[in-house]
Structure formats: structure tokens, C-alpha cells
Amino acid sequence: MKLSRRTILRGAGALTLLAGRLGTSALAQTGPAGDISPILFVHGNGDHAALWMTTIWRMESNGVPRERVFAINFTDPLARTDDKVEQANRSSTEDARRELGEAIKALKQSTGAARVALVGNSRGGNAIRNTIKNGGSGDVSHAVLCGTPNHGVYAWDEGLGNEFNGRGPFLRGLNEGDSEVTAGTAFLTLRSDGLDKYAQADGRFAGKPGTPTNITTEGPALKGATNLVIGAVDHRETAYHPRAFREIYKFIAGREPSRIEIVSEAIVKLSGLVTGTPGGVQTNRPVSSASVDIYHVSDDTGERIGGTVHSSQTNADGRWGPAQVDPSWSLEIVLTSPGSVTTHFYRSPFPRSSDIVHLRAARQPLAADAGAGAVVLMSRPRGYFGLPRDVVLFDGKEPDDVKPGVPTDAVTTLRLPAAEIGRPVVGIFNQERIVARAWPASENRIAVAELTY
Structure with missing residues (x-):
């Protein structure tokens, strides 16, 4: 086989x-x-x-x-x-x-x-x-x-x-x-x-x-x-x-690696899986009829540069892509998944290709989100935010919803008034920096600055 x-x-x-x-x-x-x-x-x-x-x-x-x-x-x-x-x-x-x-x-x-x-x-x-x-x-x-x-x-x-x-x-x-x-x-x-x-x-x-x-x-x-x-x-x-x-x-x-750093490729191809949360439980079950749209965005403002780089819709296997991008591009990946919040993922540049770029819609609105014009998350899937171990800045300040001491929090939340919809929001974790944009919560949208490192 x-x-x-x-x-x-x-x-x-x-x-x-x-x-x-x-x-x-x-x-x-x-x-x-x-x-x-x-x-x-x-x-x-x-x-x-x-x-x-x-x-x-x-x-x-x-x-x-x-x-x-x-x-x-x-x-x-x-x-x-x-x-x-x-x-x-x-x-x-x-x-x-x-x-x-x-x-x-x-x-x-x-x-x-x-x-x-x-x-x-x-x-x-x-x-x-x-x-x-x-x-x-x-x-x-x-x-x-x-x-x-x-x-x-x-x-x-x-x-x-x-x-x-x-x-x-x-x-x-x-x-x-x-x-x-x-x-x-x-x-x-x-x-x-x-x-x-x-x-x-x-x-x-x-x-x-x-x-x-x-x-x-x-x-x-x-x-x-x-x-x-x-x-x-x-x-x-x-x-x-x-x-x-x-x-x-x-x-x-049986030997030391020759390098720890990641070597970039000239051409990067991305694809992956869209999964869902049936009954509010995180699963890796594929979601069909989900749309994935990718944009090249400004490193400094998060604004889109040109039109869509890639658009696709998932079938029964939940797969999306492949999308070809430049390894120097910051990206906005928009996931529109049935019955879920439209999620705008902002990502720092992908240095290499991958077909395991997993997309799962952000959480549903919480009671604490009521009245917010926009909700922006900063997420760290491969670790937690450690204070004071790490430099963690979200919209120019250290988040107050990240507990110090033993690292336990992988997500921090920023809620903005309606007057600030559309403005850039900077997320910094040590040496990684992502700029997201604030999208209207009234349109059932949420932005996520998703860290890679």
C-alpha cells in the first residue's frame, strides 16, 4: 500500500x-x-x-x-x-x-x-x-x-x-x-x-x-x-x-541535529483539515461545506494586500487547499463554517509547506462578550503564556486574563467598543509578532491572532 x-x-x-x-x-x-x-x-x-x-x-x-x-x-x-x-x-x-x-x-x-x-x-x-x-x-x-x-x-x-x-x-x-x-x-x-x-x-x-x-x-x-x-x-x-x-x-x-532553526522554502503550499465542535466538544471530525479564503496582509497593519490568494470549500473529508503562498507573507485565513462564528485567523509567515494546517472555528460568543463591538483573541496552540517567563503583549499591554506563575493560559481575549472596529491589534509573544484586525461582533465574526511558535 x-x-x-x-x-x-x-x-x-x-x-x-x-x-x-x-x-x-x-x-x-x-x-x-x-x-x-x-x-x-x-x-x-x-x-x-x-x-x-x-x-x-x-x-x-x-x-x-x-x-x-x-x-x-x-x-x-x-x-x-x-x-x-x-x-x-x-x-x-x-x-x-x-x-x-x-x-x-x-x-x-x-x-x-x-x-x-x-x-x-x-x-x-x-x-x-x-x-x-x-x-x-x-x-x-x-x-x-x-x-x-x-x-x-x-x-x-x-x-x-x-x-x-x-x-x-x-x-x-x-x-x-x-x-x-x-x-x-x-x-x-x-x-x-x-x-x-x-x-x-x-x-x-x-x-x-x-x-x-x-x-x-x-x-x-x-x-x-x-x-x-x-x-x-x-x-x-x-x-x-x-x-x-x-x-x-x-x-x-542517535546524533545531534545539525540545526535547530527552520530552513525556509522558496515556495510554500498549505492545506489541511476543517473540524468541528459537536455538542461543544472539540473533535477532529471533518466539517463539510466550510469555506476557506486566504489573503496576503500587511505585516504592520493587517490590511489585505490585493484579492484572495486562495478560496476553497470542503467536501465530506473536511480538506481544504492547497494554497500557494510566499514564505515572507503574513496571512489572514477566513473560515466560514456551518453553524459557527466566522473566524479570521491572522498568522505570521509560514516558512515551509504543510498539509496539517488545522482550522476549527473559534468559540461561540460568551456572556462576557455582550456589548462588545469586536472580540479579538491571541492564541498559542503549542504552549502557554508564562508570566513573567515570557514577553506577552496584546494591544500594547500585558494581558490581565493571563495568570502569573505556572503557565496555564493559551488564549487571551480583547474586547473593543464598536468605535474601534476595523483597527489593527498587535499581538507579541517573545519574538513573534502578529497584527490582526478587529471585525464586527454583530456580524458573528471573531479575529484570532494565532501564534506559530
């Missing part, structure tokens, strides 16, 4: 192959890296394949052939409250194990490799461990678990059916024995030096402030694995930060 350069649906699962073009100059600078095991990246709870985009760009920039680098989209990425009790648009540990097993099989068949490497963030690591322990060890050469709550987010006697309870049957089954890893697969865990919100002694991040979780910052470590602390990174950054990339690459390739 040969994988096409589109999303491949196998039952309920989806395995996504990058469809970008790797420049020959990049390969010449880095040398071939086809000796590396094919890599399947596995996202976390409620997330999607696109979170691995910058990691995959870094792999490509080190000469790893795109035909050997994939990312999965779990159909229903959110875990059930109780693993054994059905819950609409949520998945069990067995659902995740089955979908991951299908993706591994497809990757092996497409590459001809006997074994593959798996890299997971958070809940993705649960699926990886479950798959390897229950018959999959012969298929997996390396397993990298990034911020995975291997001993739970908490360890309590109540709610034992929850997948993230360290005293529950799921995690106890994975952790039984003198070794907590499966023989025959090399395991690496990456964890934060104190800033992972799901490896904290206090239960406030699990909804019980002041109650001990019985978990420490060492919760992601496993007996029998190589366990590394990679610094003051947050829960998602344990997977998506450049520091994490270095360790992921080194562990799988």
Missing part, C-alpha cells in the same frame, strides 16, 4: 502525511537522514496533528525525508470522564489504542520499515504506552513521551475510572512491575523543571486547590526509561519547544 499526499482515513483514525516541498538547498546543507526510523507524532488531549507542524519543519530542515514523518489526528481527541462509560464525542483509552495501531500499520506499510518511532505529548503518551504494552512493542523502536502524566495528574481514591488518575486501573496497569517500560522499545521521557501544570503537588489545576495531588514534578518520569528535565518549559512545550526537538531528534537519530 502507498500513502497518498492527503489525509488517509482508516476506519475512524486519520494519519496525515506532510505535502510540502523540501528545498534541495536544505538537503545539501544537512545531508541525508533517511536512516532514521519513520516517525509518527501523537498529539494530546483535545489537540490535533497541527501542533507538531514546527517540530516536523525542524525534522525536514535536518534532512529527514517527509515521507518518513507523519502525525495522527485522533477522531475524538478528548478523554472520557470515566474510561469505561460512553460519552458523546469523547474517546476511551481503547479507542486511542486502536486508532494509533491503525496509524502504525499504515506507516509501516507505506515506508516498508519494520519498526517506527513514536513521539507523544501528554495524553498521546498514554496511547503510546498502551499500544506498546498490549502487543505493539515489536512495531516500535523508540518511544518519546513529552509531558505525559505517566503517574497521573492526580492520585486519588475517587474518580478511579478517569484515565489521568494515578490510582486508577489504567495507569496502575501500565506502571505495574519493577520496570515501567516495555522491553524491546527504547523509552525517553521529557519533563519540565517545575512549570508543567499537570505535574504539580497542589490540586488547583485539577479543580481542587489546596488538596494534595500526590503527584510531583517527577510524575512524567518512568522506571526503566531515559528521563530528562529540559528546563522551565510548560506542559505543551515539553513536546513543541526547540529544546524538546533537540532531545527527540538526538534520541531517535
Whole structure:
């Protein structure tokens, strides 16, 4: 079987192959890296394949052939409250194990490799461990678990059916024995030096402030694995930060990467998937009849430069694109999805091609939005806003809805009066800068400055 350069649906699962073009100059600078095991990246709870985009760009920039680098989209990425009790648009540990097993099989068949490497963030690591322990060890050469709550987010006697309870049957089954890893697969865990919100002694991040979780910052470590602390990174950054990339690459390739930076391509092609939130639950189920329109916009004002660069409408598979853009262009991507808010995504330039540019309509209006002329969000999918760790400025000031200390917030909201509709809004996160425009809330529109890094 040969994988096409589109999303491949196998039952309920989806395995996504990058469809970008790797420049020959990049390969010449880095040398071939086809000796590396094919890599399947596995996202976390409620997330999607696109979170691995910058990691995959870094792999490509080190000469790893795109035909050997994939990312999965779990159909229903959110875990059930109780693993054994059905819950609409949520998945069990067995659902995740089955979908991951299908993706591994497809990757092996497409590459001809006997074994593959798996890299997971958070809940993705649960699926990886479950798959390897229950018959999959012969298929997996390396397993990298990034911020995975291997001993739970908490360890309590109540709610034992929850997948993230360290005293529950799921995690106890994975952790039984003198070794907590499966023989025959090399395991690496990456964890934060104190800033992972799901490896904290206090239960406030699990909804019980002041109650001990019985978990420490060492919760992601496993007996029998190589366990590394990679610094003051947050829960998602344990997977998506450049520091994490270095360790992921080194562990799988057996050598240091030749570069950490992302090498730009001359021509960038973008495509991806439109998904929805049935019943208010984030899923990776495709949305049909959604329109995607892309504009080149000014770096300084967010104003459109010329007409549409790309327009397409999704079919039953939810796919949009491909769109060809310049790697120096800032973009506005307008998603008009049935029954949802029209969402204007503002993005800093894409240096490389990707076919996992995931689009999901922004949230529905909140009570707090009532009376606002415009609502603008700044979103960081691959990490959280850490104060005072990071420089975070939204419309010229530090947001007051981002809590200091352990990073927990990935979205900040700005509400503007009607008189300010149409004006530019600048979002700055460390060295990334995006300029969005304020759209009328009365037209059921919302703007999102979506950070890439």
C-alpha cells in the first residue's frame, strides 16, 4: 500500500502525511537522514496533528525525508470522564489504542520499515504506552513521551475510572512491575523543571486547590526509561519547544541535529483539515461545506494586500487547499463554517509547506462578550503564556486574563467598543509578532491572532 499526499482515513483514525516541498538547498546543507526510523507524532488531549507542524519543519530542515514523518489526528481527541462509560464525542483509552495501531500499520506499510518511532505529548503518551504494552512493542523502536502524566495528574481514591488518575486501573496497569517500560522499545521521557501544570503537588489545576495531588514534578518520569528535565518549559512545550526537538531528534537519530532553526522554502503550499465542535466538544471530525479564503496582509497593519490568494470549500473529508503562498507573507485565513462564528485567523509567515494546517472555528460568543463591538483573541496552540517567563503583549499591554506563575493560559481575549472596529491589534509573544484586525461582533465574526511558535 502507498500513502497518498492527503489525509488517509482508516476506519475512524486519520494519519496525515506532510505535502510540502523540501528545498534541495536544505538537503545539501544537512545531508541525508533517511536512516532514521519513520516517525509518527501523537498529539494530546483535545489537540490535533497541527501542533507538531514546527517540530516536523525542524525534522525536514535536518534532512529527514517527509515521507518518513507523519502525525495522527485522533477522531475524538478528548478523554472520557470515566474510561469505561460512553460519552458523546469523547474517546476511551481503547479507542486511542486502536486508532494509533491503525496509524502504525499504515506507516509501516507505506515506508516498508519494520519498526517506527513514536513521539507523544501528554495524553498521546498514554496511547503510546498502551499500544506498546498490549502487543505493539515489536512495531516500535523508540518511544518519546513529552509531558505525559505517566503517574497521573492526580492520585486519588475517587474518580478511579478517569484515565489521568494515578490510582486508577489504567495507569496502575501500565506502571505495574519493577520496570515501567516495555522491553524491546527504547523509552525517553521529557519533563519540565517545575512549570508543567499537570505535574504539580497542589490540586488547583485539577479543580481542587489546596488538596494534595500526590503527584510531583517527577510524575512524567518512568522506571526503566531515559528521563530528562529540559528546563522551565510548560506542559505543551515539553513536546513543541526547540529544546524538546533537540532531545527527540538526538534520541531517535542517535546524533545531534545539525540545526535547530527552520530552513525556509522558496515556495510554500498549505492545506489541511476543517473540524468541528459537536455538542461543544472539540473533535477532529471533518466539517463539510466550510469555506476557506486566504489573503496576503500587511505585516504592520493587517490590511489585505490585493484579492484572495486562495478560496476553497470542503467536501465530506473536511480538506481544504492547497494554497500557494510566499514564505515572507503574513496571512489572514477566513473560515466560514456551518453553524459557527466566522473566524479570521491572522498568522505570521509560514516558512515551509504543510498539509496539517488545522482550522476549527473559534468559540461561540460568551456572556462576557455582550456589548462588545469586536472580540479579538491571541492564541498559542503549542504552549502557554508564562508570566513573567515570557514577553506577552496584546494591544500594547500585558494581558490581565493571563495568570502569573505556572503557565496555564493559551488564549487571551480583547474586547473593543464598536468605535474601534476595523483597527489593527498587535499581538507579541517573545519574538513573534502578529497584527490582526478587529471585525464586527454583530456580524458573528471573531479575529484570532494565532501564534506559530
